[in-house]
Amino acid sequence: MNHLTGRVFQTPRKGPAAVFAGDKIISNFEYPTRTPCETVVGGKKLRIYPKEVMTRFPDAQRLREMGVESYIGAPLFDSSGHPMGLLVVMDSKPIANPEMVESLMQMFTFRTSLELERKRLEETIQRLEYYDSTTGLPNQLFFYDLLHKAIQKAERNNESLAVLLIDLDRFNEINDTLGFYRGNRLLREVGKRFDTVGQTGAVARLAGDEFGLILPKASSEEAARFASRILKTLQEPFDIEGIPVQVEAGVGIALYPDEGKNPDNLILRAEIALYTSKKSEKTVDAAKPGGNEVNHSPVHVQSISEPLSLMKSLHQGIENGQLFLVYQPKLDLRTKRVTGVEALVRWRHPKLGIVLPEQFIPFAEKADLMKPLTLFVLKEAVNQCRLWHESGRKISVAMNLVRQSLLDSDLPDQICKLLEVCGVDPAWLDVEITESIIMSDQNKIANAIVQIARKGVTLSLDNFGFRSSSMNYLTKLPIHSIKIDRSYVMDSITSSDHAMVVKSAIDFAHGQGLKVIAVGVEDQETLDQLVAFDCDEAQGYFISRPVSAEELTPWLDESPLILEKK
Numbered sequence: 001m002n003h004l005t006g007r008v009f010q011t012p013r014k015g016p017a018a019v020f021a022g023d024k025i026i027s028n029f030e031y032p033t034r035t036p037c038e039t040v041v042g043g044k045k046l047r048i049y050p051k052e053v054m055t056r057f058p059d060a061q062r063l064r065e066m067g068v069e070s071y072i073g074a075p076l077f078d079s080s081g082h083p084m085g086l087l088v089v090m091d092s093k094p095i096a097n098p099e100m101v102e103s104l105m106q107m108f109t110f111r112t113s114l115e116l117e118r119k120r121l122e123e124t125i126q127r128l129e130y131y132d133s134t135t136g137l138p139n140q141l142f143f144y145d146l147l148h149k150a151i152q153k154a155e156r157n158n159e160s161l162a163v164l165l166i167d168l169d170r171f172n173e174i175n176d177t178l179g180f181y182r183g184n185r186l187l188r189e190v191g192k193r194f195d196t197v198g199q200t201g202a203v204a205r206l207a208g209d210e211f212g213l214i215l216p217k218a219s220s221e222e223a224a225r226f227a228s229r230i231l232k233t234l235q236e237p238f239d240i241e242g243i244p245v246q247v248e249a250g251v252g253i254a255l256y257p258d259e260g261k262n263p264d265n266l267i268l269r270a271e272i273a274l275y276t277s278k279k280s281e282k283t284v285d286a287a288k289p290g291g292n293e294v295n296h297s298p299v300h301v302q303s304i305s306e307p308l309s310l311m312k313s314l315h316q317g318i319e320n321g322q323l324f325l326v327y328q329p330k331l332d333l334r335t336k337r338v339t340g341v342e343a344l345v346r347w348r349h350p351k352l353g354i355v356l357p358e359q360f361i362p363f364a365e366k367a368d369l370m371k372p373l374t375l376f377v378l379k380e381a382v383n384q385c386r387l388w389h390e391s392g393r394k395i396s397v398a399m400n401l402v403r404q405s406l407l408d409s410d411l412p413d414q415i416c417k418l419l420e421v422c423g424v425d426p427a428w429l430d431v432e433i434t435e436s437i438i439m440s441d442q443n444k445i446a447n448a449i450v451q452i453a454r455k456g457v458t459l460s461l462d463n464f465g466f467r468s469s470s471m472n473y474l475t476k477l478p479i480h481s482i483k484i485d486r487s488y489v490m491d492s493i494t495s496s497d498h499a500m501v502v503k504s505a506i507d508f509a510h511g512q513g514l515k516v517i518a519v520g521v522e523d524q525e526t527l528d529q530l531v532a533f534d535c536d537e538a539q540g541y542f543i544s545r546p547v548s549a550e551e552l553t554p555w556l557d558e559s560p561l562i563l564e565k566k
């Protein structure tokens with residue numbers, strides 16, 4: 001076919017995604033008004049002009065130049081019926097068999113719509129997987145990947161690099177005073193200021209009020225000077241809806257290769273430096289008067305003394321009974337019954353007060369304290385499950401396992417023995433494992449999961465993000481349920497992208513015969529949406545915050561939510 005032209009629009013207003021004429025791609029193609037496409041846009045059906053197109057549309061000058069004689073166009077819709085664009089084929093010859101061509105075009109249009117929607121979903125998931133939805137900056141996962149690649153490049157070229165962690169001071173107070181919406185606005189503005197500093201290094205939002213930067217080819221002095229520039233950019237108050245907000249921050253620096261040769265070590269050393277700067281109320285870039293010497297980095301022995309003290313205190317805390325569990329209920333969205341709880345560990349520190357696990361688990365892993373810590377949580381959770389069952393409250397108990405615990409070859413037998421001693425059926429214990437743990441050492445972790453599953457314990461994939469690797473795990477490992485990452489659930493009402501990921505994850509998991517638990521339910525609207533999406537269970541502060549067993553037991557009896565009793 002001479003001068004065959006095919007066009008695929010993402011949307012009619014944005015222009016063509018691809019234009020072909022013969023075997024060539026045409027660039028800068030503009031489709032004027034008063035053309036056959038106008039008869040397709042806004043319609044629902046395919047339109048075909050088998051001959052004499054220019055007689056019908058005499059003003060279509062570009063088509064006249066191309067010698068177009070026949071035209072067939074069809075609108076493209078996604079599975080929800082929303083328009084995505086047009087698919088058009090034009091030829092310099094009449095269409096000999098319009099009925100056959102129309103049938104082929106309808107089939108091709110259907111396949112094209114499916115592929116465009118799949119591609120759109122894939123791009124959306126990739127964006128949500130690697131970028132922070134609040135600031136638009138790379139997230140923690142992407143930052144880790146960027147750092148890994150930066151280290152490889154520095155190693156090849158025999159260069160240095162610096163990792164900077166920046167933590168905003170008293171951000172929780174700002175959130176409490178101005179609200180989460182304005183707090184998020186502030187985070188976005190902070191991210192924009194970091195971009196104006198004029199450095200080519202990668203900037204990422206790692207978590208909460210913490211940002212990360214990678215500075216290639218940076219010496220210790222250069223990193224410290226850059227940290228000073230970062231802090232200087234924060235000195236001018238931020239205008240948040242007419243409210244001036246002053247922000248201060250602490251910075252921790254770690255250098256490759258002197259203070260670490262892999263991402264984990266560099267991030268840990270930068271965290272230690274950041275922790276020390278905040279405890280000492282010193283900035284990491286303070287130059288000494290009269291010279292260029294810089295007091296900045298975790299190379300100083302005193303910068304790790306506080307974390308070492310914390311590790312020692314944690315060891316004592318485990319031995320002295322300072323750890324305790326709280327439980328957060330999971331609600332069955334069909335029966336409106338509480339069918340299970342997640343056990344969460346807390347540390348009642350004599351000086352620091354209540355310390356959350358994300359603040360002490362990293363130190364427990366470094367200090368080889370995960371085994372006694374895991375056994376404590378396991379014993380407490382299983383024993384509490386026994387007490388609830390004996391009182392007629394048949395609910396399951398879930399607990400999280402970290403990589404070190406999973407790789408402990410004694411753990412499966414210890415779980416089995418403890419369940420037997422307490423008289424609790426293994427099916428009432430649920431072990432939750434995050435995607436990142438499986439990715440860290442797939443073969444060893446997979447074997448550990450299989451060993452635990454053989455004991456009759458159920459397993460859940462936590463922080464499910466609908467990545468291709470996640471879907472691969474679900475088809476190969478004995479996983480019983482998935483827990484959708486709270487970052488998707490919490491924004492699913494305000495973000496159509498997040499809502500699409502949540503709905504797709506639920507549909508995919510159900511197709512694999514798995515139960516789906518949505519984490520981070522903070523309001524009735526989100527709960528109603530999950531019900532509409534056919535989600536199985538929900539967990540979050542709207543249902544109940546994590547509380548002690550003593551508080552939870554009467555709540556189970558008195559709450560309007562019905563407790564499942566068997």
